[in-house]
Amino acid sequence: MSRSSWLALATSALLSAAIVVAVHVQQRRELERLRSGVLRDLERQNQKKENIRLLEEQIALTKQLMEERDKALMQKGSQKS
Template identity: 85%
Template sequence: MSQGSCLALAASALLSAAIVAAVHIQQRRELERLRTGVVRDLERQNQKKENIRLLEEQIALTKQLMEERDKALMEKQSQQS
């Protein structure tokens, strides 16, 4: 083989190897990005559940407070009568 054809063959082999390596690296990054997306979604879902639980707790406490306030007002009105 001539020196020019050997050089062309080596260059094309190196270029092919670089392209294959770049594609593999890109696929790994994409896979990692997808995995972190799933983890973030799960964290958001857990946070949403926690927020809903806290909201329900606050609603229950507000109802209890209003009932106690109404009860105290009724007792105060009955004492005044």
């Protein structure tokens, strides 16, 4: 085998190996990105549930406060009469 043909074979083999490695690295990165996307979605869903729970709690507290205020106003009005 001549030196130039051996060099061409070695170069093409190294280039092919580099391409295979690059594709595998790219696939791993994409898989990790997809997995992290799923984890972010789950975290967002949990945060949304927590926000809804807090909002419902605030609505209940506001309703309770308004009822107590109305009772106090009624008692104040009946005491004046």
